[in-house]
Amino acid sequence: MLLLRSGLTRALAARIRPPQVCSSFATGPRQSDGTFYEFRTYSLKPSTMNQFLENFKKNVHRRTAYSELVGYWSAEFGGRVNKAFHIWKYDNFAHRTEVRKALAKDKEWQEQFLIPNLALMDKQESEITYLVPWCKLEKPPKEGVYELVTFQMKPGGPAVWGDTFKKAINAHVILGYSKLIGVFHTEYGALNRVHVLWWNESADSRAAGRHKAHEDPRVVAAVRECVRYLVSQQNMLLIPTSFSPLK
Template identity: 60%
Template sequence: MLTARKVLWNASRLLEKVVVPRSTQVSCISTGPQQQHGTFYELRTYCIHPHLNAAFLRLTNEKIHLRTAHSELLGYWSVEYGGLNQVFHIWKYDSFSQRAGVRAALAQDPSWIEEYISKAMPMLSSQDNQVTYLVPWSKILRPPKEGGVYELVSFQMCPGGPAVWGAAFQAAVSAHAHTGYAWPVGVFHNEFGPLNQVHVLWWYEGADQRAAIRHKAHQDPRVVAAVRESVSYLASQHNKLMFPTPFSPLK
C-alpha cells in the first residue's frame, strides 16, 4: 500500500513539472475577439437552375437595392469555376440581434417580397449559409483596383480547432500574402456551418495572372515549407474562381 502511494505521489510531482507548449495554450485563430464585439459575416451560396441563371442575375441587379437598404453587403459574385450556376455573397452584421431584426423587417417589406423574393426563389435549386468571423490577424482589405477575379478557398481542417492548426494555417496564408503572390481580401473562420473550416478570399488581376503567380509561388521554398506544415492538418479543400457582379461593392 505504501509503495502504491509513493508511486502516485511521484507521478503527481512529475505532472507538476510538465510544461505545456505555448502553441497549445494560445489559440492563434480564436474567434474570441470577434465574438466579444459581435461583428460577423454571413457567407451565402445560391445554386440557380441553369436555364434561369441569366434571369436571376438580371433580376438581382435590378432589385438588390431593396435588400441592401436593410444591411451591409460586402460582395456579390458569380462563380465561374468550381461550381456552375452559383452565386456567392457576403453580408456583414454587427450582432445576431441585428441580423434577426433585418430578417424580421424583410419579412414585412412588401417591395422586397413582391418585387424580388416571389420571383427569385423559384429560380433557385438550393441555398446554403455559414456564419463566420474574421480571424484576429485578418481584416477586410479592398483590392488595389477594380476589376479582376476573386478566388474563394475553403479549407476543412482536422478536428481540434485553431489551438491545433491555427499557427500553421496563418503561416501558410502569410507566406502567400507577404511575398506578394496574392492579395488577401479576408480570412474567415466558421462559427455555424462545418466546424474547423476556414475560408480565404483572394484577389487577382485576372485568371491568367493567377495561374502564373501560383506557378511561381509553388517554386518558392518559403511558400513550400509553410504549406507543407499546414497541409498536415488539412482534411480537404475546395476553391472557386469568381467574378464580381456589377452591383457588388467589392469589384
C-alpha cells in the same frame, strides 16, 4: 509540517496541470465585438443565372437598406456552376434577427424579388463566419477576379492548426503572389473550416502567381507544415457582379 505539505501539493499540481493552449486565430477583438459575416450560396437552375442576377440588381437597394453587402459574385469555375455567392456583414446575431424580420415584412422586397426568384433556385446554403483577428477585410486596388479557397481542417480547432495555417497564408501574402481580401473561420456550418478570399487582376495572373508560389521554397516550407492538418481543399473562381461592392 502543514506548510511543507501545502507547498508540495502546489508543486505537484503545477507539474500535472495541462499546458494552456492558446491561438490568436480564434480569439480577439473581431470576435468579442460580435461582428460576423454570413456566406450565402444560391444554386440556380440551368439558364436562370442571368435572370436571377438582373432581378437582384434591380432590387439590391431594397436589400442593402437593412444590412451591409460585402460582395456578390457568380461562380465561373470550381464545382457546380450556376452559383451566386454573396457575403453579408452583421453587427451581431440580434442585428441579423432584426434584419430577417424586417425583410419578412417588406412587401416590395417580397413581391418584386423574393417570390418571383424562388422558382429559379435549386438550393440555398448559409454559413456564419468570423474574420480571423490577424486579418482585416481588404479592398482590391482595381477590378479583377476572386478566388475563394475553402480548407477543411482536422478536428481540434485553431488551437491545433491555427498557427501553421496563419504562417502558410502569410507566406503567400508577404511574397506578393496574390492579394488577400480576408480569412474567415466558420462558426455555424462545417466546423474546422476556413475560407480564404483572394483577389487577382485576372485568371491568367492568378495562374502565373500560383506557379511561382509552387516553386518558392519559402512558400513550400510553410505549406508543407500546414497540410499535416488538412482534410480537404476546394476553390472557386468568382466573377464580381456589376452591383458588388467588391469588384
